[in-house]
Amino acid sequence: MNAPTSRSDLARARRIVVKVGSSSLTGADGRLDVAALRDLVSVLATARRAGRQVVLVSSGAIAAGLGPLGLGRPRDLATAQATASVGQGLLVARYTAAFAEHDLTVGQVLLTAGDLIRRQHYANAQRALERLLALGVVPVVNENDTVATDEVRFGDNDRLAALVSHLARADALVLLTDVDGLYDGPPSQPGTRLVPEVTSPADLAAVEVTGRGSDIGTGGMVTKLDAASIATGSGIPVVLTSAPNASRALAGDDVGTWFAVTGRRTSARRLWLAHAAQIRGRLHIDAGAARAVTDGKRSLLAAGVTGLDGEFEAGDAVELVGPDGVVARGLVAYGSAELPAMLGKSSAQLREDGDALPRAVVHRDDLAQVHRRALAR
Numbered sequence: 001m002n003a004p005t006s007r008s009d010l011a012r013a014r015r016i017v018v019k020v021g022s023s024s025l026t027g028a029d030g031r032l033d034v035a036a037l038r039d040l041v042s043v044l045a046t047a048r049r050a051g052r053q054v055v056l057v058s059s060g061a062i063a064a065g066l067g068p069l070g071l072g073r074p075r076d077l078a079t080a081q082a083t084a085s086v087g088q089g090l091l092v093a094r095y096t097a098a099f100a101e102h103d104l105t106v107g108q109v110l111l112t113a114g115d116l117i118r119r120q121h122y123a124n125a126q127r128a129l130e131r132l133l134a135l136g137v138v139p140v141v142n143e144n145d146t147v148a149t150d151e152v153r154f155g156d157n158d159r160l161a162a163l164v165s166h167l168a169r170a171d172a173l174v175l176l177t178d179v180d181g182l183y184d185g186p187p188s189q190p191g192t193r194l195v196p197e198v199t200s201p202a203d204l205a206a207v208e209v210t211g212r213g214s215d216i217g218t219g220g221m222v223t224k225l226d227a228a229s230i231a232t233g234s235g236i237p238v239v240l241t242s243a244p245n246a247s248r249a250l251a252g253d254d255v256g257t258w259f260a261v262t263g264r265r266t267s268a269r270r271l272w273l274a275h276a277a278q279i280r281g282r283l284h285i286d287a288g289a290a291r292a293v294t295d296g297k298r299s300l301l302a303a304g305v306t307g308l309d310g311e312f313e314a315g316d317a318v319e320l321v322g323p324d325g326v327v328a329r330g331l332v333a334y335g336s337a338e339l340p341a342m343l344g345k346s347s348a349q350l351r352e353d354g355d356a357l358p359r360a361v362v363h364r365d366d367l368a369q370v371h372r373r374a375l376a377r
């Protein structure tokens with residue numbers, strides 16, 4: 001179908017990614033709330049019976065592992081990994097049992113950030129998801145926390161859900177959390193008001209968000225706005241609301257916050273680069289180079305690079321900073337050790353220096369423009 005252009009259109013969305021956060025699946029003791037999980041499953045089962053396809057991105061592995069291990073919220077990565085390893089099996093067992101009551105089968109899909117950058121891994125994950133959906137299965141996706149490292153991990157599942165929406169070519173993304181929508185300030189502050197829809201950056205101008213989530217969640221509203229920006233910028237509208245509103249959100253009712261589409265589907269690689277890649281350094285570029293990589297969508301040549309910050313290797317992601325700020329992100333072809341000797345030099349000068357075949361510092365295929373954030377961070 002064409003992307004839903006209004007909230008009520010959401011009722012027609014055939015393929016939907018629903019993301020539920022830890023905060024919606026846990027009780028006051030921070031452990032898994034099985035009743036909340038079953039309520040959500042019942043809503044999703046109704047959508048399946050109506051012929052809709054659902055991909056569930058569910059957090060909660062760490063929360064589910066706390067009880068059996070007798071632990072509080074882990075602070076270090078290794079304990080979080082171990083807890084997620086114990087909890088993920090239990091979480092999926094709960095989903096399997098709950099969906100089985102509705103005669104539905106689930107398939108576990110664990111992804112790392114790396115699976116969404118490497119072309120082959122991406123295509124592979126895409127094929128698997130398509131086949132699961134064709135078989136009538138409900139894929140239950142989570143980050144593969146047990147093997148994700150601090151450098152290459154999402155940490156929160158919001159941005160993962162946005163990239164999964166792209167991967168699954170979803171018609172819509174529904175983000176379920178513990179607040180009923182986006183507020184113009186942290187909802188704990190008295191007087192803050194719900195923002196019913198975001199159709200342009202102006203709607204976010206007066207919104208204050210924090211990265212602090214609930215006690216159990218990760219990323220707070222910041223990562224949800226990032227997710228909304230990724231999805232809407234890629235042609236997929238988003239509804240953000242609380243888990244108890246899931247049924248009404250899927251029916252296109254007036255709940256939560258509606259984020260309208262802001263752009264068209266783009267390549268997964270560019271999407272990754274623009275929104276999720278771990279930035280290792282910065283290249284400072286002159287005004288001409290900034291114009292070339294933005295307006296002209298041309299490669300960045302050494303002649304336009306005036307300086308650099310950070311330590312990076314060839315192939316790492318870096319930010320390109322023009323005279324007015326960040327203009328793009330790209331995968332750099334040279335490491336930070338080689339680049340200083342190349343700055344400002346033309347290809348002819350680089351050849352004289354002994355580089356027989358000088359490459360672009362960032363090839364245009366490896367560039368993603370950074371628009372003045374459609375949705376502010």
Ligand SMILES: Nc1ncnc2c1ncn2[C@@H]1O[C@H](COP(=O)(O)OP(=O)(O)O)[C@@H](O)[C@H]1O
Binds near residue numbers: 183
């Ligand atoms: N402007 C805002 N509007 C709504 N919620 C906000 C805002 N700023 C911060 N938050 C916080 O974000 C929290 C949700 O994020 P998080 O705990 O990471 O949820 P989840 O586990 O669902 O991913 C809310 O409980 C709320 O306190």
Ligand SMILES: N[C@@H](CCC(=O)OP(=O)(O)O)C(=O)O
Binds near residue numbers: 023058062145158218
């Ligand atoms: N992958 C982790 C999710 C981490 C997390 O807290 O995510 P979220 O609640 O979506 O902000 C888990 O399953 O515990």
